[in-house]
Amino acid sequence: MTRRTRRTSGRVTLDDVARRVGVSKITISRALREPWRVSEGLRQRIHAVIDELGYIPNRQAGALASARSRSIALLVPSLSNAVFSEVIRGVDEGFAGSGYQVLLGHTSYSREEEAHLIDTYLSFGVDGFIISGSQHTDSARQRLSRCGLPICEIMELPESPLDMAVGLDHEAAGHALTGALLELGYRRLGFIGARMDYRARRRLEGWQRALTEAGLSTAACLTTESPSDYRLGGQLLGELLEQYPALEMVCCVNDDLAAGALFECQRRGIRVPDQLGLTGYNGLDITEATTPTLSTVITPRRRIGVAAASRMLSRLEGDQGTEVLQDLGFEIALRESTRPAGG
Amino acid sequence: MTRRTRRTSGRVTLDDVARRVGVSKITISRALREPWRVSEGLRQRIHAVIDELGYIPNRQAGALASARSRSIALLVPSLSNAVFSEVIRGVDEGFAGSGYQVLLGHTSYSREEEAHLIDTYLSFGVDGFIISGSQHTDSARQRLSRCGLPICEIMELPESPLDMAVGLDHEAAGHALTGALLELGYRRLGFIGARMDYRARRRLEGWQRALTEAGLSTAACLTTESPSDYRLGGQLLGELLEQYPALEMVCCVNDDLAAGALFECQRRGIRVPDQLGLTGYNGLDITEATTPTLSTVITPRRRIGVAAASRMLSRLEGDQGTEVLQDLGFEIALRESTRPAGG
DNA sequence: GTGAAAGCGCTAACAG
């Protein structure tokens, strides 16, 4: 008995509360998790003592004992992209009041970083994953499918989903937008894109398909792997116009680029939409604020988050669920940056 | 012995690895945490088995046993505000390679939500807190000061910091910006603000002090508690101009509002800066992209994150640290939305 | 350089 007692965190534990109340610690535990199984009066005394002592449960111990952490991981490519902040808000909303904690991770658009984060959150013992996109490293796919946790891939509709998926068809959206522009009478269309991830490439493919179907050229297309930002939009627009000065419309792979392109037009004195039409993609706030407002494709970002959370919750509560893929669609918003119909 | 064995997670544990290698589990644990204490050959065999079995350490168990989780909480008001995405990036950078995991939480600008998140992360056993701002509920202040963890308040310079703080003086920044505008010859200045949190109010106070010192009116001031966005910038500008049509300058409490105000000017045909000057605050990307570019105060957002992380790390590694307050300053950027000097 | 034993704080399982 010379063994020194192990240094403890000094924090108030369930045992401290139990001793103070004069019951066993499991009763305290139950009062917190299954209050209906503890008598009214005792429950009140327990809560009084909890407040008095400032007891905060240790979730690590709880998770270790119960093999569930009541937390889920949400992995997005970027936190600076407004698209994902709305997805996050949706997921938060969806989990509000459920008792689940959302652990947020951002992959910086890197599959390797994603794989690393998956391991990290696995080691945190999360009960499920909500992950942007369907493009993972092989080892990440293995880890995910072997861990047996519910997984929801969001934003797009994967060909071979790991488990569940909620998103939209970006190729169809690109195609539909381009189709709408052709109907407005545009014939010489260009495309600029940055950070050409899978979803961005799908939009471009939709644009190409629509033009090809109409017998038009898809040559005026300029893309880069650099991260997207306003200034890049202006720069790409400038480069594209240099090569193709006769363009009457430039489709931008996202709203940031479109806004940047618009600012560049203002700088150069190019009148939008009279001399040049412009479209974005996503329907961020800025598209409704600029002068002129920007035509775009509105994607259901927040709803994707909410739906992912709610499907995750059902799975966590035992439902086996039905559909694998959930398509939330998109909406074409033609505004001031494209010529009016019949114009 | 009829007692059923407890259902385990089914995951590979340290014990599984140990059995396979033929050593005790503590050796595996050491090979991972203190590799230099395990012989070279054994270490290699261990790592081979870890890869083979796909072992992922259980951080909860580790944290429980060691009373440190190697994670810290980063609490920001908002994820959709670009200001904080750069702070987050800075913090991430600062912790990169340290072995610490950053757990991100957003309070939606609510002290109650903040207090709740503090409890949540405390129950996750984080080793420290980095928190935006100095305005907390009483109970949150108590919890934070009693938990004995290192705490870094960021963005501003609190009067009575909980522990450490890294930020800048927003009142001084507001004052300096306004002073610079007075030097450019502006005399009739207005102010619009949204989401008037503590930092926003400090900027306004700086603006007021500068005008008062110059004997000018501070009446043309319009603020709201609503969240800030582009459209609100336009709306507030409109309302302010209705009341004060002779204004020659409108200072916006942040860049979003300033951009929105600029778009509104374009819509109304008000030439910026010829007829009206405009300034923002923070120095977000958009301020360099619009036409005209926006004058603003550049705040060292990313550097604040990096500094907070690095101070947190020193504390976690035992340094008691020296300075409490760290002032990272600001930079006035006069660009195209204000008249040129001497103009 | 490696190991055995004990225990972190909690909950599952069974008992009354």
Place this chain on the structure above:
DNA sequence: CTGTTAGCGCTTTCAC
């Protein structure tokens, strides 16, 4: 409605 016991997977402490 409340309690007892065992153990989650890991690290600490002490021992060799």
